[in-house]
Amino acid sequence: MNYKIQKFPNSRIASIDVCEVGKQKHHVTGLLEFDVTDSRKKIKGYNNTNNHKISFTAWLISVIGYTLKKYETSSAYLLGRNKLMIFEDINVSIIVEKDLKGTKVPIPLIIERANEVSMESITAQIAEAKNEEFTENDIILRKKTRQWEKVYYSLPGFLRRYFWKFILKHPKLAFKKMGNVAFTSIGMIGKVNGWFIPISVHPICFGVGSVLKKPTVIDDSIEIREILNMSVLMDHDVLDGAPMVRFICDLKENIEIGLNL
Template sequence: MRDRGDRLEPFSPRRRGTVDYMRAAGRRSNVHGLVTVDVTEARARIDAIEAETGERLSFTAFVVCCLARALADHPRMNAYRDWRGRVHVFDDVDVNVLVETTVDGDRLGVPHVLRAAGGRSVRSLHDEIRAAQRSRDPTDLSAVEHAALRLPGFLRRLVWRLPQWFPRRWKAVAGTVAVTSVGMFGAGGGWAITPTNYTVQVTVGGIGERPRLVDGELTTREFLHLTVTVDHDVVDGAPATRFTSRFGALLEAAHGLPEPDDHTTTA
């Protein structure tokens, strides 16, 4: 017997797809690294651009720009193993990001793939993210997709095994790496750990303040909390560590963001 005020709601096809993805991702040999990166300089440059132009650059676009550059320096991270045991290493870095948009009247994070991110500026990535946020529903499902989500679970979950079977097909559908910006939905520091179907996924957590010695002086800095997840079946620990170090260095150096007296590189 239900209490007064309780209600029953249908389990949407979208949530069904999320459950299938998480179950398939949980079977991978994922290793998670929890890191903090000083993004004080990057945040200051974004603030300066906003003060001049009136528009705030997407922090996710900045993270994607740094991630794509780090993968260009460590290309074997941008790879998948197929059903025959071969490793496919991709030249293009196609980044699947979560963008906050309106779906059925609710504000939700939905996936969007930023293609060939390695050769693009922060401004270019920012403009595409903002366009995706303004779209009515970038994940609107076709009649065929709705029907597929009503198949038995074991059949639906076969779709999420595409990375292991057909990496090129996975790249065309979902990109090669993922950035999940859970920090955009809250405030303060903290990490998030989640399964993933990607060889490399970056989960952007919160930003918190803490003291740090800079040029011999103790000052308050802003630190970004990141979770870098890699598939150990494809990537060994040492290359993953070198990649993470390079990625962190690019973030700390505010890669892709102009200095306050240089406004030409955002175009």
């Protein structure tokens, strides 16, 4: 019997705990398709005429931030039994894949004020994060592990998960630590025909898939269009069904018209 044992970095322990706690959230999941043909053309045209380039991912985060600001309860945290804590800013936690001694490790990066900062700034932040050196002593990008975080890794599982539950009961701490929106994209890695449903402890989470060419009905004619697959997890504790639908409709319109391009 041949096998090998491979140790994963400590940051992976936190990911496991987040998934375990996230499964207890009352998320409603939507599997969506967006026609991004025109938007991608606009991004290409924008990059051909501007020195500061923007990426499709950065533009998408910007559109999500802008739309969420109109539906601010979508990214609110539950406070106690019957109150919401609504933050003025939309801080988006995205996953950046880093190389650690030959192993690809997903590490979160917080895009602060995604509802206000420029698409160029978001593009630059993502690029900088990808190129930044990373060691196993990092739990959050650009921050070294603090002493209490080192203690966290040594705790048994039930205590580590209690730590995350404690954070969620204290929205100010949760917002400071991980923002109020999660964004993860497999489309940044490769093309997959389908949807994936992430697990998150955030009030709202976006699972962005690949952009694929598909036949679509446009004005009673069939055309080949570029379609983005996306899943959206929305916390039913802070948002009712009708506002969910209105938010999705506005998000669809903003994505498909190429908002701010």
